[in-house]
Amino acid sequence: MTDKNGAKGLFISFEGIDGSGKSTQARMLAQALRAEGRDVVLTREPGGSPGAEEIRALVLQGDPDRWSAExxxxxxxxxxxxxxxxxxxxxxxAGKVVICDRFADSTRMYQGLSRGNLRAQVDALHDLMIGVEPDLTLLFDMDPSAGLARAKSRATVEERFEDFGLGLQEKMRAGFLALADEFKDRFRIINGNRDIDVVAADVQACVLAKLA
Structure with a gap:
């Protein structure tokens, strides 16, 4: 598919532990690409559509044990x-660039790995009902304790997963890195421990290379 500028439509997902800076970087990338005249859709998961936003409130708010992983x-x-x-x-x-803050890889981690081993079920359900993978996945890797502190400092009502504590974040970091090794063709690891503008420059370089 091709957009009005002759650029190929692209599906990019941003992944990482809580507080890794991916949401900020997704917004910065969208702004940079729009400044170049590209047609960009910035979206998020869970959410991104009216019905999905309603489900977002169910899964991100409330007691940590509100739902089972299944x-x-x-x-x-x-x-x-x-x-x-x-x-x-x-x-x-329509040939647009879609930037999605989390996609199926987060489910592979948070539900497939966090409280048991449901990875096979996650993949089976994904194949049956979704069947789509991003063209490019940027994984923001950072120290779990720093990420958790940053996430908790936001003080929003959507802290259900942060409330599981540092142990979950450490487990998720290791899991995401293993996932990046499993899907080498589409993953790029970004060091999220650096200055925000330095990280943004790396992100833009990865994406522009993919768009070229």
Missing amino acids: TELLLFTAARRDHLERTIRPALA
């Missing part, structure tokens, strides 16, 4: 399916 998997997949149908696929079909 129930979360079903909720996240339902949200992703609605997001895919109503936001991602139409944008890609």
Whole structure:
């Protein structure tokens, strides 16, 4: 697919532990690409469509033990399916650059790894109901204790996963790095421990190389 500027439509996901800076970097990338005249859709998961945003409130708020990992998997997949149908696929079909703050790799980690080993179920449900992977995944790697402190400092109502504590963040970091090794062709690891503008320059270089 090609947009009005002759650029190929691209699906980019941003992944990382809580507080890794990926949401800020997603916004900065969207601004940079728009400044170049590219048509960009900036979206997020869970969320990104009206129905998925309603599910977001269910899974990110409340007591940490509100849902089992199995129930979360079903909720996240339902949200992703609605997001895919109503936001991602139409944008890609129009040749736009889609920047998504989290996608299926987060489910592979947070539900597939966090409280048991549900990775096989996550992948099976993904293949059945989603069947889409990003063209490029940027993984923001940083110290888990620093990321958790940053995430908790935001003081929002969406802190359910942060409330699981440092142990989960350490487990997620190791899991994301293993996932990047598993899917080498689409993952790029970005050092998130550096100055925000230095990180942004690396992000833009990766994406522009993919767009070229």
